[in-house]
Amino acid sequence: MKSDNSHPPRDSTEWDTPDLCPFCGTALRDGGAGFMEHIETADTCRERFGAWLENISGDMGSTWTG
Numbered sequence: 001m002k003s004d005n006s007h008p009p010r011d012s013t014e015w016d017t018p019d020l021c022p023f024c025g026t027a028l029r030d031g032g033a034g035f036m037e038h039i040e041t042a043d044t045c046r047e048r049f050g051a052w053l054e055n056i057s058g059d060m061g062s063t064w065t066g
Helices: 033-041 043-063
Strands: none
């Protein structure tokens, strides 16, 4: 597991592995509901996910459902 202050490098294959949290590298039970369960208890990942959503919200429009 990565430290709370790190995330995969831009060219890391971890971004392409939905069964790992892209923010901390923790193994998830799956990349959908498992990720959502993970961020309910992982404060740093939840904050980073929220920041990511803010950054892409204008790109996705109102129809993106995740």
